[in-house]
Amino acid sequence: MTDEHIMPYFIGGAHVLKEASCDNCARITSKFELDVSRDLWGDARISYNAPSRRKKKRPTSILMRDEHNPGHKIKVPVEDYPAVMVFYRMPKAGILQGLPETVDLSNNWELVSPVDTDKIDRFTAKYGQRPVMSFKNTPDSFARLLAKIAYGQALCSLSPDDFRPICIPYILGQKKNLSYIVGGRWSYSDMKPQLGYEMRTNCIKFPGKLLIIVEIQILPNNSTPTYHVVVGDVDGEEESDRIYKKIEATYSFDIINAGSYKPVNNDIFHWMPSYWPLPAWK
Structure with missing residues (x-):
């Protein structure tokens, strides 16, 4: 079993689950992590000197299309x-709708991205053209x-036997419709200059059922989307009570004791279900 970063090392993740992945799972997860780190964020990670296990091999310049000479490239120093950094703004996960x-x-x-307008202006003045950004779309x-990331975050509070992991078939590529369990907040949260990433484990308690949802924001020191992932669920009243108390959640909602359930329109609680009971639970 190999150690597993919850937030990937290539984006500055410091939290590690010890002996968390078998070799086969590690190969699967490393493939889609590589897609994001190199294809989606490759140039940005080089430009901003993001963590890398091969910094000595990191290029010192980036080739950019020359708008004044078609077919030619400009060699731009990384600094x-x-x-x-390209992100995806998403509606609420399908299961929650x-x-x-x-x-x-x-x-x-x-596709959305925070931009450094001052750096763009300096670049334009120096090179006589606006910068041309390149990346590969990897939704x-x-x-x-x-x-x-969400599954690893949930395991900081729970053991794998505490809940049914809805997310695992999607992580391993056995199920393809990621939008069913992954969604986001449509508006942007206030920036938090001191944070490189933020994760919360949330839960909602229904009659005889508990839903576990993790909230994620990468680079909250910029205007980046906030995401949610439906990680898993728990069956049975007694077991739901036990797990509900076990999760150290920033937000927890007990629909049973609230007496009634109304859809939450406030975008702050973007991970709250719009309907109950969820058809997927029948």
Whole structure:
């Protein structure tokens, strides 16, 4: 068994689950992590000197298309290049909207990115053209990465036997519609300058059922989306009570004792279900 970073090392993750992955699972997760680290965020990670196990091999310049000479490239030192960190803005996960698993919402995901306008202006003045950004669109790998982060976060409070892990088939690629369990907050949270990433384990208690949801924000010191992942659920009143008390959640909702359930429209609680009971639980 190998150690597993909850938030990947390549984005500064410092929290590790010891002996958490078998070799086969580690190979699967490393593939989609590589898609994100190199294809989606490769130039940005180089430009901002993100953590790497091979920093000595990291390039010192980035080739960029020359808008004045088609077919030619400009060699830009990494310190000058205003690379962007690309994210996906997502609606609420399908399961929380009461949708069947066959409904794919990923066509509604939008590419977004915080930008350093000062660095872009300096680049434009120096090179006589606006910077040209290159990246590969990897929505499935990005969503699988979020699901893996969420599962690791849940295991900081719970053991694998405490709940049914809804997310695992999606992490391992056995199920394809990531938008069913992965979603996000449509508006942006306030920036938190001191934080490189933030994760919360939340839970909602229904009659005889507990839903475990993890909230994730990567680089909350910028205007980046906040995501949620439906990690798993718990069956039975007694077991739900036990796990409900075990989770040290920032937000927990006990629908049983509240007496009634109303859809939550406030975007702060973007991970709250819109419908109850969820059709997927029947």
